[in-house]
Amino acid sequence: xxxxxxxxxxxxxxxxxxxxxxxxxxxxxxxxxxxxxxxxxxxxxxxxxxxxxxxxxxxxxxxxxxxxxxxxxxxxxxxxxxxxxxxxxxxxxxxxxxxxxxxxxxxxxxxxxxxxxxxxxxxxxxxxxxxxxxxxxxxxxxxxxxxxxxxxxxxxxxxxxxxxxxxxxxxxxxxxxxxxxxxxxxxxxxxxxxxxxxxxxxxxxxxxxxxxxxxxxxxxxxxxxxxxxxxxxxxxxxxxxxxxxxxxxxxxxxxxxxxxxxxxxxxxxxxxxxxxxxxxxxxxxxxxxxxxxxxxxxxxxxxxxxxxxxxxx
Amino acid sequence: xxxxxxxxxxxxxxxxxxxxxxxxxxxxxxxxxxxxxxxxxxxxxxxxxxx
Numbered sequence: 001x002x003x004x005x006x007x008x009x010x011x012x013x014x015x016x017x018x019x020x021x022x023x024x025x026x027x028x029x030x031x032x033x034x035x036x037x038x039x040x041x042x043x044x045x046x047x048x049x050x051x052x053x054x055x056x057x058x059x060x061x062x063x064x065x066x067x068x069x070x071x072x073x074x075x076x077x078x079x080x081x082x083x084x085x086x087x088x089x090x091x092x093x094x095x096x097x098x099x100x101x102x103x104x105x106x107x108x109x110x111x112x113x114x115x116x117x118x119x120x121x122x123x124x125x126x127x128x129x130x131x132x133x134x135x136x137x138x139x140x141x142x143x144x145x146x147x148x149x150x151x152x153x154x155x156x157x158x159x160x161x162x163x164x165x166x167x168x169x170x171x172x173x174x175x176x177x178x179x180x181x182x183x184x185x186x187x188x189x190x191x192x193x194x195x196x197x198x199x200x201x202x203x204x205x206x207x208x209x210x211x212x213x214x215x216x217x218x219x220x221x222x223x224x225x226x227x228x229x230x231x232x233x234x235x236x237x238x239x240x241x242x243x244x245x246x247x248x249x250x251x252x253x254x255x256x257x258x259x260x261x262x263x264x265x266x267x268x269x270x271x272x273x274x275x276x277x278x279x280x281x282x283x284x285x286x287x288x289x290x291x292x293x294x295x296x297x298x299x300x301x302x303x304x305x306x307x308x309x310x311x312x313x
Numbered sequence: 314x315x316x317x318x319x320x321x322x323x324x325x326x327x328x329x330x331x332x333x334x335x336x337x338x339x340x341x342x343x344x345x346x347x348x349x350x351x352x353x354x355x356x357x358x359x360x361x362x363x364x
Contacts, residue, residue, distance in 0.1 A: 016325075016329065017325060017328065018328070018332070019328045019331060019332070020331050020332055020335045023332075023335075051353055053349060053350065053353045054350070054353065054354075057346065057350055060346075120350060
């Protein structure tokens with residue numbers, strides 16, 4: 001009888017318990033929506049033409065590649081995700097999907113998205129997508145995230161590449177115009193995530209992730225947020241002088257970045273954890289709107305066929 | 314004799330069925346995407362090419 005019991009124990013399934021929605025959750029759909037949106041803008045802003053169907057396929061490949069890197073991130077970070085409230089319900093720490101399933105899912109989607117983007121568009125776009133997945137899954141997730149408080153400064157590049165990938169899908173190259181879109185996201189990432197890290201400081205501390213507030217303290221974090229926000233002003237000017245954006249963007253980006261700066265100053269001047277968390281939460285929420293709006297301004301200009309301010313290069 | 318243990322509960326089987334249906338849908342969609350992409354890349358004049 002004992003033998004029978006052991007056989008049944010061995011036969012019990014290890015994996016294969018996840019629902020469809022759990023696998024969708026591995027793709028980080030909310031992050032993917034930002035990737036898709038910025039990639040669409042990169043595709044439309046690029047000088048050149050692409051067949052609409054091939055453009056759609058390029059965006060699909062970029063979205064799948066972004067989802068794949070999310071799955072690889074969840075595979076590797078399952079231990080710290082289980083500790084933090086914000087991430088404890090993700091499919092792997094919740095026990096709905098095994099780490100091996102997440103790893104396999106991520107690898108298959110990574111390879112498929114890169115190969116198909118190369119087949120459908122060009123090698124430059126596929127190579128950059130491959131580098132983006134590698135940068136997010138290996139450089140950021142496996143190396144920087146647990147090693148340095150500058151993790152999201154450097155790792156932010158991974159989230160900034162998608163419009164460059166889409167641009168390369170059209171032109172087959174990388175140039176200053178696509179770099180200006182990259183910089184918008186790259187410079188936005190530190191104040192966005194450090195605001196989150198301020199009001200999730202305890203969570204990050206429990207998980208042992210060296211976010212800036214946990215390592216350098218809250219005053220230093222507020223200071224860094226303010227400086228990076230000031231740095232957004234020259235950054236928003238770049239799409240104007242590289243022939244990417246027009247006057248709608250110029251007016252909208254200036255107004256919204258002034259509001260960003262105002263919120264950063266309010267946070268800088270806030271005293272006491274409660275008021276700091278409140279100001280950080282407000283800045284975090286506004287930063288999401290800021291990024292969507294800036295790319296939406298460029299999208300509207302391209303859809304209306306409005307001219308760019310100029311190209312100085 | 315002990316009661317046989319079922320390795321899969323009805324909920325497990327329902328999840329497995331939903332995964333199978335999702336995979337089938339994805340495969341059909343992929344076939345359609347590849348077919349349309351092939352036609353687009355070949356171009357409208359493919360029927361007029363020299364054999």
